[in-house]
Amino acid sequence: xxxIGELSKVVGxxxxxxxxxxxxxxxxxxxxxxxxxxxxxxxxxEQLLFIKHCRSLDLSLPEIRQLLALNRSPGAQCDDVNRxxxxxxxxxxxxxxxxxxxxxxxxxxxxxxxxxxxVEQCGILRNLSATPVSSG
Amino acid sequence: xxxIGELSKVVGxxxxxxxxxxxxxxxxxxxxxxxxxxxxxxxxxEQLLFIKHCRSLDLSLPEIRQLLALNRSPGAQCDDVNRxxxxxxxxxxxxxxxxxxxxxxxxxxxxxxxxxxxVEQCGILRNLSATPVSSG
DNA sequence: ATAAACTGTATAGCAACTATAGAGTCAATC
DNA sequence: GATTGACTCTATAGTTGCTATACAGTTTAT
Numbered sequence: 153x154x155x156i157g158e159l160s161k162v163v164g165x166x167x168x169x170x171x172x173x174x175x176x177x178x179x180x181x182x183x184x185x186x187x188x189x190x191x192x193x194x195x196x197x198e199q200l201l202f203i204k205h206c207r208s209l210d211l212s213l214p215e216i217r218q219l220l221a222l223n224r225s226p227g228a229q230c231d232d233v234n235r236x237x238x239x240x241x242x243x244x245x246x247x248x249x250x251x252x253x254x255x256x257x258x259x260x261x262x263x264x265x266x267x268x269x270x271v272e273q274c275g276i277l278r279n280l281s282a283t284p285v286s287s288g
Numbered sequence: 289x290x291x292i293g294e295l296s297k298v299v300g301x302x303x304x305x306x307x308x309x310x311x312x313x314x315x316x317x318x319x320x321x322x323x324x325x326x327x328x329x330x331x332x333x334e335q336l337l338f339i340k341h342c343r344s345l346d347l348s349l350p351e352i353r354q355l356l357a358l359n360r361s362p363g364a365q366c367d368d369v370n371r372x373x374x375x376x377x378x379x380x381x382x383x384x385x386x387x388x389x390x391x392x393x394x395x396x397x398x399x400x401x402x403x404x405x406x407v408e409q410c411g412i413l414r415n416l417s418a419t420p421v422s423s424g
Numbered sequence: 425a426t427a428a429a430c431t432g433t434a435t436a437g438c439a440a441c442t443a444t445a446g447a448g449t450c451a452a453t454c
Numbered sequence: 455g456a457t458t459g460a461c462t463c464t465a466t467a468g469t470t471g472c473t474a475t476a477c478a479g480t481t482t483a484t
Contacts, residue, residue: 155461157460157461166441167462172440188449188462202416205417206416207440209390223407227406227407230403230407230410230412234401237394254380258376258380261345265369268365269366271361271364277369280338308472321480323479325481326431343471348470348471
């Protein structure tokens with residue numbers, strides 16, 4: 153059994169994050185030592201790694217909670233998992249599209265000013281004051 | 289002179305947002321009527337549109353505050369504006385790269401499970417329990 | 425006079441942590 | 455046995471850019 157500091161090093165996330173996950177019910181309340189310190193076993197390590205992996209894929213804490221729940225009922229159909237992943241992929245792709253469009257607008261705006269001008273002549277500021285650039 | 293509700297309709301942002309911008313010092317404290325209502329003129333409309341345009345480009349409120357300050361000193365060099373834009377563009381492009389990588393991983397993961405399996409057989413959950421997918 | 429619509433301030437909530445304060449616990453050293 | 459240092463505990467505030475709510479006051483229309 154290890155204390156929270158060791159667990160934090162093993163899985164590579166901060167002590168506060170672990171306590172946060174406990175409060176958010178992503179991991180069960182840990183056993184406590186006589187002195188009220190949290191105690192963890194190998195199962196806790198695995199679960200935290202699972203969560204960490206999900207987070208690296210930008211899954212939200214509620215989504216992860218749902219996955220963990222599904223994981224606990226192995227006989228259930230996994231359609232829910234698939235639906236969640238599909239929705240998540242859609243969101244990521246939508247965000248990429250948004251940012252790509254944004255990037256074009258920013259580059260266009262940036263081209264409207266070279267250095268060494270005064271603010272008064274600055275094409276960027278002038279353009280920002282005008283009507284928003286069209287999306288084309 | 290118009291009240292905050294009218295301004296909100298004219299520029300297309302919520303009343304709370306306008307009050308929020310005032311608190312954050314993006315716009316000056318508005319004049320008040322006898323009954324303590326905020327009163328705005330055309331200049332306020334223009335400034336809010338400027339802010340709205342910047343926000344549509346995902347500039348942060350501190351960045352916008354800085355641009356507004358520069359706008360007020362028209363003789364200054366606009367290098368700062370250019371630097372800010374460059375940094376911002378870099379950030380957006382970095383985020384696009386991150387999300388693109390993420391998207392690949394998610395799609396790979398999604399392919400590991402088709403519908404109608406049980407959770408126990410679900411490739412997604414199995415993969416999430418394993419070591420994080422490599423970036424390649 | 426009254427009701428509806430608007431405005432005011434203050435406060436909490438979102439997401440997923442991070443940082444801080446102040447107190448208690450534990451192991452090692454003097 | 456006292457002290458030091460490293461660790462842990464809880465509770466709370468801060469991050470970002472709003473949004474939503476509660477409750478009170480103002481204005482406008484009927």
